Amino acid sequence: QTNIRFILDWSFQGQHAMFTMPVDDGTYTKLGLNVTVDRGGGSGDTVAKVASGAYDLGFADIYSMIRFNDQNPDHKLIAVMMVDDKSALAIEMKASSPIKTPQDLTGKTLASPVGDATRQLFPLFAAANKLDEKSIKWINVSPELREPLLVRGEADAITGHLTTVMLNLQNIGAQPSDIRTMAYIDFGVNLLGHAVVVKPEFAARNAEAIRNFIRGSVHGFNAMIKDPADAVASIKKRDPLVSADVEKDRIKMSLDYRMITENVLKNGASNVEPARLEGSVKDVAEAFGINKVPPASEVYTDQYLPPRSELRIIQ
Amino acid sequence: MTTNAAAMGPGAGMKAPFVRITNASLHYGEEDESGSLALQGFDLEIARGEFVAVVGPSGCGKSTLMKLISGLTPRSSGHVTVDGVDVVRPLKTVGMAFQNPALLPWRTVLENVLLPIQVVRPHRTAFRQDRAPFVARAKALLAKVGLTGTEDRFGWQLSGGMQQRVSLCRALIHEPEILLLDEPFGALDAFTREELWDVLQTLWIERGFTILLVTHDLPEAVFLASRVHVLSSRPGRVIYTTDIDLSRPRQQDAIFTPRFVEYVHDLRAHVSRARQGT
Amino acid sequence: MTTNAAAMGPGAGMKAPFVRITNASLHYGEEDESGSLALQGFDLEIARGEFVAVVGPSGCGKSTLMKLISGLTPRSSGHVTVDGVDVVRPLKTVGMAFQNPALLPWRTVLENVLLPIQVVRPHRTAFRQDRAPFVARAKALLAKVGLTGTEDRFGWQLSGGMQQRVSLCRALIHEPEILLLDEPFGALDAFTREELWDVLQTLWIERGFTILLVTHDLPEAVFLASRVHVLSSRPGRVIYTTDIDLSRPRQQDAIFTPRFVEYVHDLRAHVSRARQGT
Amino acid sequence: MKYKRTIRRAAYSASPWIATIGFFLSWELGCRLLNVPPFILPTPSAAIGSLLEYRDGIWLNASHTLVTTLLGFALAVVFGAGLGVIVGGSPLLYRALNPLLIGFNSIPKVAVVPILVLWFGIGFVPAVLTAFLVAFFPITVNVATGIVTMQPELRDVLRSLGASRTDILFRVGLPCSMPYFFASLKIAITLAFVGSVISETVASNVGIGYLMMSASATFRVPLVFAALLVIAGMGIIMYAAAAVLEWRFAGWAMRT
Amino acid sequence: MKYKRTIRRAAYSASPWIATIGFFLSWELGCRLLNVPPFILPTPSAAIGSLLEYRDGIWLNASHTLVTTLLGFALAVVFGAGLGVIVGGSPLLYRALNPLLIGFNSIPKVAVVPILVLWFGIGFVPAVLTAFLVAFFPITVNVATGIVTMQPELRDVLRSLGASRTDILFRVGLPCSMPYFFASLKIAITLAFVGSVISETVASNVGIGYLMMSASATFRVPLVFAALLVIAGMGIIMYAAAAVLEWRFAGWAMRT
Numbered sequence A: 001q002t003n004i005r006f007i008l009d010w011s012f013q014g015q016h017a018m019f020t021m022p023v024d025d026g027t028y029t030k031l032g033l034n035v036t037v038d039r040g041g042g043s044g045d046t047v048a049k050v051a052s053g054a055y056d057l058g059f060a061d062i063y064s065m066i067r068f069n070d071q072n073p074d075h076k077l078i079a080v081m082m083v084d085d086k087s088a089l090a091i092e093m094k095a096s097s098p099i100k101t102p103q104d105l106t107g108k109t110l111a112s113p114v115g116d117a118t119r120q121l122f123p124l125f126a127a128a129n130k131l132d133e134k135s136i137k138w139i140n141v142s143p144e145l146r147e148p149l150l151v152r153g154e155a156d157a158i159t160g161h162l163t164t165v166m167l168n169l170q171n172i173g174a175q176p177s178d179i180r181t182m183a184y185i186d187f188g189v190n191l192l193g194h195a196v197v198v199k200p201e202f203a204a205r206n207a208e209a210i211r212n213f214i215r216g217s218v219h220g221f222n223a224m225i226k227d228p229a230d231a232v233a234s235i236k237k238r239d240p241l242v243s244a245d246v247e248k249d250r251i252k253m254s255l256d257y258r259m260i261t262e263n264v265l266k267n268g269a270s271n272v273e274p275a276r277l278e279g280s281v282k283d284v285a286e287a288f289g290i291n292k293v294p295p296a297s298e299v300y301t302d303q304y305l306p307p308r309s310e311l312r313i314i315q
Numbered sequence B, C: 001m002t003t004n005a006a007a008m009g010p011g012a013g014m015k016a017p018f019v020r021i022t023n024a025s026l027h028y029g030e031e032d033e034s035g036s037l038a039l040q041g042f043d044l045e046i047a048r049g050e051f052v053a054v055v056g057p058s059g060c061g062k063s064t065l066m067k068l069i070s071g072l073t074p075r076s077s078g079h080v081t082v083d084g085v086d087v088v089r090p091l092k093t094v095g096m097a098f099q100n101p102a103l104l105p106w107r108t109v110l111e112n113v114l115l116p117i118q119v120v121r122p123h124r125t126a127f128r129q130d131r132a133p134f135v136a137r138a139k140a141l142l143a144k145v146g147l148t149g150t151e152d153r154f155g156w157q158l159s160g161g162m163q164q165r166v167s168l169c170r171a172l173i174h175e176p177e178i179l180l181l182d183e184p185f186g187a188l189d190a191f192t193r194e195e196l197w198d199v200l201q202t203l204w205i206e207r208g209f210t211i212l213l214v215t216h217d218l219p220e221a222v223f224l225a226s227r228v229h230v231l232s233s234r235p236g237r238v239i240y241t242t243d244i245d246l247s248r249p250r251q252q253d254a255i256f257t258p259r260f261v262e263y264v265h266d267l268r269a270h271v272s273r274a275r276q277g278t
Numbered sequence D, E: 001m002k003y004k005r006t007i008r009r010a011a012y013s014a015s016p017w018i019a020t021i022g023f024f025l026s027w028e029l030g031c032r033l034l035n036v037p038p039f040i041l042p043t044p045s046a047a048i049g050s051l052l053e054y055r056d057g058i059w060l061n062a063s064h065t066l067v068t069t070l071l072g073f074a075l076a077v078v079f080g081a082g083l084g085v086i087v088g089g090s091p092l093l094y095r096a097l098n099p100l101l102i103g104f105n106s107i108p109k110v111a112v113v114p115i116l117v118l119w120f121g122i123g124f125v126p127a128v129l130t131a132f133l134v135a136f137f138p139i140t141v142n143v144a145t146g147i148v149t150m151q152p153e154l155r156d157v158l159r160s161l162g163a164s165r166t167d168i169l170f171r172v173g174l175p176c177s178m179p180y181f182f183a184s185l186k187i188a189i190t191l192a193f194v195g196s197v198i199s200e201t202v203a204s205n206v207g208i209g210y211l212m213m214s215a216s217a218t219f220r221v222p223l224v225f226a227a228l229l230v231i232a233g234m235g236i237i238m239y240a241a242a243a244v245l246e247w248r249f250a251g252w253a254m255r256t
């Protein structure tokens, strides 16, 4: 039995069931793993914790990892499983807002946590849509203030993961039809999303364990698709206060927007086209002010993946 | 409860004694606590302008009597009136020198002496407008008790006897109607003490306020007071009273006259009997 | 600095005086501050087992002398040795009754009296093993000063004179080699005071410790001490010394003998002269 | 007169309830009259409703936080009072450590929690440590101040017995500082709750802090306030316990 | 002997420097020996390096935080001491308000900041208010305790003059509570910094809190620690100022 300490990117949410269900149904155990799943405090926090050795594996935004690697060349991490084939970064505004195209954002006020990935990568969005990035007025707020400021009209738009923001807005009384979104992916910014990250040394030492972890997680992915109610139950077991309805919606939304794409349906989970990854890394590196663009091989490796046949995702 | 006294009113006070204590008792703490009954069945009357001394064995309730009259500690039963008014809260017309000097440690000697001026009603307004006359008065008082030059020191920089004299000045400065002095000369050497007897007697003759003096020194009581009360052991009450018929102003050498000595011996006998009662 | 005294050593102390103060002075605060020079050019010797009294005008430095000998306040210059050892830090062999009772307010009377037992070296270990004999001793002492029944009350629930007696018991309980008493009977009535004179004299004759008594009461000094020193006004130094040649144990009626009265008058004259010097 | 006194006594004993209920009533009314949306400030009735609805989950988390806080608080009392005694007893250490202590305490502990987590893992230990780190300082400051300002007359009583510095510290300094110490407990217990909750919001799978995080992440603001009410309630209970001790050990300072 | 005393005096005055430098040295050594990666705990030299490198930006943000904190602290002193006097002077109010105060202060103020932001907008005002809300409680508790435990003998001096309750409060209670008050200032100033920084991390475009947030989002941990050092330094300076006042107004309590 190998012990695996796994840290999520945030507090327990519906889509995390792909990692908790295999714990609950004994899949990991059968694969020779003893997995503990802890909640995290944001992707940045998660990568630091994996790098420090406090955790063995983490679930984090792949671009956060790139930035961390640039700052800490002695403690680089690498992604071993791409979970989100599509980034969910997006800009949200009220449906009644005059902002209809990216260019309409010129001179507007946007609220966002300073560390939010959407905000950090906004330059890519601006460049792709010929928008004067400097004309934007940013307000820095903590996550719990972002949506209320939009609702109250103090911000013209906000940035954040679709799957988070949409549900938050619904929680404070907005209807889906009241909200307009601009997902980066739909506006020329072709980014990937969250991945399972690990220290290369750890991966090298425990190659078979990582492979088995991925096997188990693919099983969880499929189980979550098949039985969302069971998935929610698995989350609720860990945080009894989550709302079943909201998390069910979140699972559906995560699957639709982030996790299940044509690529995934056709090739299975974690099928990363090197050119796409390389392109996005180059763009992101520029936006982050990273001079030494890392080669794709230092960002993501498929060497710990089980055979493609075992990565199949069935809708 | 207050009706009796109120009926007489302040006008009637001319005739009635200035301080009147009738059948008063005082418990410290809860009533049932043993050893906390300090005064019982206490009767005492003091006319306006009188100089009265109280003597008695240690722990008999003399300091308690002071607190009773000034209203610092409420009586448990009985009647206490001052100037015809029932004493239910601290009086505003007393000057009190406590047994322990109790100088405020953050104030200099001068500021300590000026404290009553800053607090007591007619003076405080005047003081705010013009400090000078009050400062002069305080300095004059300090000079009278031999403390010139200590004005700007703190109380805790003085010797025990000096602190006691500061405390006496503090009791006098606002020229109260009634002066309650609890062993004001206890920590002084014989000469300073006798000098201050004169100072106090002169002040009393000039100003005519009412004085209640607690002391252990029987010659002091006889020298200063017009009447001396002897208290019993705890619970205290008056067991003997004598008028001192000596002419005023009394001089230092009066102490050696046979009448004086006789008064002292008489009191001595009664205090002794009071102690025996323990 | 310490060489002189050290050279004599504790062995030599048999011959040398127990307490020896030579040309000592004591400033409070900074040296240049005016009015803070309490003792100057002070000389005093006390033999082991002697009973010495010190009298002098208020503020002349008597309490300061106590602090000098006990090491509570360091001298500014000169020499002070006790038992042949230079006094540079508080001594461990004194029992001190301060001018102000200074009872610890969070301790009951009994606990206050037991304090030295809990602190002073040989006793504290014994006390930890068995409290009973010490509690009995404390109760016996309290009984001697007339405070039976107050053991479990707090200091601040007692009258001034009672507190002073507790403080006296606290100075005695650990049977110190040298006893420094600063007006220990100041707040007591004549009878209690005279009773305690007897108590103290008996203890002294029995135990033979060295006593330095500060008092304002000249008869008290004469009655108790074998030698009396008169201090000058501030800055204090000894200006007159007299041996009291009265047989021991002295009885209460000795007070009225002519020799006694003569001693008192003699001292009176010298204290008066000391004050005039101001 | 007796009647009056009875009324006054009743008013006295009921006063905390009156004040508290009055506070909640005005909060409720304020919210309703100003029509404050619940995601800004829920009414207390909504918060209490949430409290009842999720009582099981809240109870689970609250008990966890309580244990964490108590442990951190206990550490803070022991260490804080100990440091206060040391620092109050030695002017040199007082001077030497003051800047470090002040500097350290000016730092928001949220910034320190991640370090603790990296060292001790997620969950229990960092929360206890955070509660401790946040709470010890007031105790240290107050105990040291109490010792430094002990009455010199009482100190001299001990010195005249040739007592060692430790003896003086324990027999006069400490009792003198008891009222200060108990005052600081009031401050420290509230800070301990703040500390453990903060740590739980940063890194924990359980506890009121985690509950608040996850509730506010999903904008269940009434639930957040229910959690806050629970913390407040626990703080009050803890304080009441300390007040009993205060009466026992520092009652002499309030003698009349 | 004179020589010895000179050395001791020098050690005394240098002690804070020695302690502080010793602290930094052991931190530096610890990091190097244990090979702690900079994203967990940077060495102080790295932090100071960052401090120098970004001094302009840090200075800008620090001065903003300083102003915010000072305003909040000033409010806290005025309100906290005022409330302390009221509460210390009236047993009824003391009893009535205690639970509310304890309850309120057990709540982590991070939870309250969003409400303040929604009411007062982003930036300056909520930060000042947070600093105030965090800092006033220790002052209130200590002032009230100082007043409640004033020496009864001194209170009786005033009462014997027929002084009103206000007079007693101001002429005896307040001076008696001065040592407590100054002790609480030490606590309050550190809390005020914590409060304003916390508020800035939640919602502000400027200030040390914002700087820390954005530095930690970009993994510039040494910069985060540089910011922490700046806060610590400001806290120490503020405290030094308060200590001067303490010596002036409560020096009597430390008489020897």
Ligand SMILES: Nc1ncnc2c1ncn2[C@@H]1O[C@H](COP(=O)(O)OP(=O)(O)OP(=O)(O)O)[C@@H](O)[C@H]1O
Residues within 6 Å of the ligand: B028, B029, B035, B036, B037, B038, B057, B058, B059, B060, B061, B062, B063, B064, B065, B099, B234, C156, C157, C158, C159, C160, C161, C162, C187, C188, C189, D256
């Ligand atoms: N605060 C208190 N609580 C309880 N009992 C007290 C308190 N103050 C005084 N007593 C008791 O009341 C009695 C009288 O005390 P009081 O101080 O009036 O005596 P006194 O005549 O002034 O004695 P002394 O001459 O020694 O000063 C004493 O037995 C004392 O123990």
Ligand SMILES: Nc1ncnc2c1ncn2[C@@H]1O[C@H](COP(=O)(O)OP(=O)(O)OP(=O)(O)O)[C@@H](O)[C@H]1O
Residues within 6 Å of the ligand: B156, B157, B158, B159, B160, B161, B162, B187, B188, B189, C028, C029, C035, C036, C037, C038, C057, C058, C059, C060, C061, C062, C063, C064, C065, C099, C234, E256
């Ligand atoms: N802490 C102090 N700081 C400054 N000066 C002091 C201090 N204590 C005493 N003095 C001064 O030293 C002198 C002697 O004081 P001391 O207390 O020894 O007098 P004393 O002889 O005991 O007088 P008393 O009989 O009044 O008690 C006095 O003038 C006093 O003002």
Ligand SMILES: [Mg+2]
Residues within 6 Å of the ligand: B062, B063, B064, B099, B182, C159, C160, C161
């Ligand atoms: Mg008395």
Ligand SMILES: [Mg+2]
Residues within 6 Å of the ligand: B159, B160, B161, C062, C063, C064, C099, C182
């Ligand atoms: Mg003296």
